[in-house]
Amino acid sequence: MSSTLVTNLAILVLAGFVGFAVISKVPNTLHTPLMSGTNAIHGIVVLAGLIVLGLSGDGVLNKALLVVAIIFGTINVVGGFLVTDRMLGMFKSKPEPKEKPPEDSQSGKS
Amino acid sequence: MTVLATSFFQDENFIKVCYIVAFGLFIYGLMGLTGPRTAVRGNKIAAVGMALAVIVTLLTPGIGNWGLIALGVVIGTVVGVPAARNVKMTAVPQMVALFNGVGGGAVALIAWVEFRESGGFDGFALYIVIASMFAAVIGSISFWGSNIAFGKLQELLPSKPISLGPLQQLINLLLLLIAVGLSVLICAGGSSELLIIGVLVSAGLLGIFVVLPIGGADMPVVISLLNALTGLSAAATGIALDNTALIVAGMIVGASGTILTRQMAEAMNRTIPSIVAGGFGGEVAAVAGATGADGGTVRSTTAADAAIQMAYARLVVVVPGYGMAVAQAQHAVRELSQMLEAKGVEVKFAIHPVAGRMPGHMNVLLAEADVPYEQLKEMDDINGEFSRTQVSLVIGANDVTNPDARKKTDSPIFGMPILNVDESESVIVLKRSMASGFAGIENPLFTNPKTAMLFGDAKASVGAITEELKAL
Numbered sequence: 001m002s003s004t005l006v007t008n009l010a011i012l013v014l015a016g017f018v019g020f021a022v023i024s025k026v027p028n029t030l031h032t033p034l035m036s037g038t039n040a041i042h043g044i045v046v047l048a049g050l051i052v053l054g055l056s057g058d059g060v061l062n063k064a065l066l067v068v069a070i071i072f073g074t075i076n077v078v079g080g081f082l083v084t085d086r087m088l089g090m091f092k093s094k095p096e097p098k099e100k101p102p103e104d105s106q107s108g109k110s
Numbered sequence: 111m112t113v114l115a116t117s118f119f120q121d122e123n124f125i126k127v128c129y130i131v132a133f134g135l136f137i138y139g140l141m142g143l144t145g146p147r148t149a150v151r152g153n154k155i156a157a158v159g160m161a162l163a164v165i166v167t168l169l170t171p172g173i174g175n176w177g178l179i180a181l182g183v184v185i186g187t188v189v190g191v192p193a194a195r196n197v198k199m200t201a202v203p204q205m206v207a208l209f210n211g212v213g214g215g216a217v218a219l220i221a222w223v224e225f226r227e228s229g230g231f232d233g234f235a236l237y238i239v240i241a242s243m244f245a246a247v248i249g250s251i252s253f254w255g256s257n258i259a260f261g262k263l264q265e266l267l268p269s270k271p272i273s274l275g276p277l278q279q280l281i282n283l284l285l286l287l288i289a290v291g292l293s294v295l296i297c298a299g300g301s302s303e304l305l306i307i308g309v310l311v312s313a314g315l316l317g318i319f320v321v322l323p324i325g326g327a328d329m330p331v332v333i334s335l336l337n338a339l340t341g342l343s344a345a346a347t348g349i350a351l352d353n354t355a356l357i358v359a360g361m362i363v364g365a366s367g368t369i370l371t372r373q374m375a376e377a378m379n380r381t382i383p384s385i386v387a388g389g390f391g392g393e394v395a396a397v398a399g400a401t402g403a404d405g406g407t408v409r410s411t412t413a414a415d416a417a418i419q420m421a422y423a424r425l426v427v428v429v430p431g432y433g434m435a436v437a438q439a440q441h442a443v444r445e446l447s448q449m450l451e452a453k454g455v456e457v458k459f460a461i462h463p464v465a466g467r468m469p470g471h472m473n474v475l476l477a478e479a480d481v482p483y484e485q486l487k488e489m490d491d492i493n494g495e496f497s498r499t500q501v502s503l504v505i506g507a508n509d510v511t512n513p514d515a516r517k518k519t520d521s522p523i524f525g526m527p528i529l530n531v532d533e534s535e536s537v538i539v540l541k542r543s544m545a546s547g548f549a550g551i552e553n554p555l556f557t558n559p560k561t562a563m564l565f566g567d568a569k570a571s572v573g574a575i576t577e578e579l580k581a582l
Contacts, residue, residue: 002235002237004352005235005237005349008348008349008352008354008357009349011354011357011358012345012349012357012361015133015345015357015358015361015362015365016361016362016364016365017365018137018358018362018365019361019362019363019364019365019366019369020365020366020369022137022140022141022144022362022366023140023144023365023366023369023370030143030144030145030146030149030470031370031373031374031470032202032203032206032470032471032473032474033143033149033153033470033474034140034143034144034366034370035206035333035334035337035367035370036202036206036209037139037140037143037152037153037156038140038337038341038362038363038366038367038370039206039209039210039213039337039340039363040153040156040157040160040209041136041140041156041160041341041359041362041363042210042213042337042340042341042344042359042360042363043160043209043213044160044163044344044355044356044359044360045213045216045217045220045343045344045347045356045360046164046186046216047163047164047167047353047355047356048216048217048220048344048347048348048351048353048356049182049216049219049220050164050167050168050173050179051167051170051173051351051353052220052223052224052227052351053175053178053179053182054168054170054172054173054174054175054179055170055172055173055174056227057174057175057178057223057227058227059226059227061226062223062226062227063175063178065219065222065223066178066182066219066220066223067178067181067182067185068182068215068219069182069215069216069219069220069223070179070182070183070186070216071182071185071186071189071212072186072212072213072215072216072219073186073212073213073216074182074183074185074186074187074190075186075189075190075193075209075212076190076209076210076212076213076216077160077164077186077190078186078187078190078191078194079189079190079191079193079194079205079209080194080206080209081153081156081157081160082190082191082194082195083194083197083202083205083206083209084153085150085153085154085157086194086195086199087199087202087474088149088150088153089150090199090474090477090478
């Protein structure tokens with residue numbers, strides 16, 4: 001095993017735990033924007049398209065495939081962040097969410 | 111720019127440091143996204159991180175093909191920006207599915223090109239080949255699966271489960287074995303291009319066949335799962351290309367998507383494997399047939415009666431569902447609720463965690479229509495209040511109100527937490543027809559003597575009730 005792989009695996013595992021730690025306490029309301037936001041972040045694959053096309057990209061078919069990959073990645077990033085922003089904009093300037101204790105809840109359980 | 115400065119910016123370590131800053135911004139941005147006040151800023155911070163990552167990547171020494179890179183970025187922007195700007199809030203779930211799908215497609219295409227350029231990964235370390243093949247398989251599943259999810263939510267495809275019957279599981283297993291088997295051949299040194307095409311096609315078919323039999327109600331869970339998978343495939347691409355930004359960002363999405371998927375599945379009292387197996391579709395028909403025999407009459411009402419009933423109530427609880435989203439009725443609903451409040455009626459909104467097609471879907475729509483945040487009640491807070499509610503107004507929600515989930519042990523949704531609308535004094539259900547919900551099962555709420563049905567488009571019905579209220 002190369003040391004690059006070992007380092008990268010360490011990064012991979014730690015990033016996984018960071019993902020768990022950051023995400024696990026999100027109010028229900030923000031689940032859709034959160035899904036959309038994380039969706040935009042995996043648009044990071046556009047970097048891979050840029051690197052592969054920029055550094056090699058021999059042959060017409062390869063170039064064409066990579067251009068499509070960059071188009072896809074860009075749509076993922078740009079669209080993802082914008083649509084998340086639009087969704088979140090709707091929560092802006094709203095009164096602060098208040099946690100009110102439920103009134104008279106003794107009879108409702110079944 | 112001087113030679114010195116150029117070489118500084120193009121230093122490999124400079125780029126790597128910028129990547130570290132970029133994923134630091136992703137993590138910080140995501141932390142912001144977990145709170146209502148910091149969310150907008152969090153999303154922007156993450157976007158800044160992404161812009162930084164893209165810019166420094168372009169500084170990589172020796173990068174060429176600028177024209178083609180620009181072409182790709184420009185087309186992607188021209189397509190992505192209007193799509194995101196103009197999409198209706200009701201169509202957001204399928205938009206997320208589509209954005210997710212193209213991300214997976216990019217991953218699969220890159221793996222394919224890597225294979226082609228290196229003559230079948232000739233001379234590559236085994237782990238790079240494994241990571242690339244993982245990316246190819248998952249990316250292809252995600253791309254085709256997301257497109258099917260999009261088609262179903264956009265109603266280009268029927269939202270009912272489409273199944274190949276009992277052979278379904280066997281075919282899926284076979285496709286998975288083919289994809290993995292061909293990948294193993296490539297790892298073992300196979301260099302025929304047919305191998306990777308076979309991998310992409312079989313994984314793509316698997317994605318299609320896995321999502322096709324899944325009913326509309328389970329769709330949010332599937333999109334979330336595909337989102338997590340695309341993240342993992344991006345991380346695998348990062349391992350293959352030795353790119354930390356991809357590894358960290360992809361893995362964070364993989365981890366967060368997995369949590370979100372589990373939370374959604376739990377809210378529906380389902381497990382992820384049972385959703386992916388598409389078992390719901392099969393059971394549904396049988397159960398629907400069985401309960402249909404129970405009969406029971408459905409009482410229908412008019413907008414005028416509904417208006418009178420609500421005008422003299424003390425507490426009205428509105429239960430919105432996907433029907434409200436489809437009919438774009440959220441503004442009409444807000445008007446109705448304001449009209450009721452003007453008449454001294456207390457109005458609350460009961461939000462089931464999986465109402466609509468994504469968690470928080472109803473909150474987004476009602477927030478868009480300026481319904482105050484305080485009026486939106488989560489399931490656990492509102493369920494205790496139905497017993498003192500005079501009228502529950504169910505707008506295009508079905509399965510989340512089905513009392514069978516509490517009482518009927520053989521119901522496919524037994525055990526799913528529901529809104530106990532049947533405990534209120536009376537229930538008015540706005541519905542287009544007597545067709546069953548996405549789960550495709552009967553809802554005894556509709557034949558309950560307390561319940562009156564108001565058939566028609568939700569927006570039109572709500573509007574009609576508001577007009578009647580004005581006239582009172």
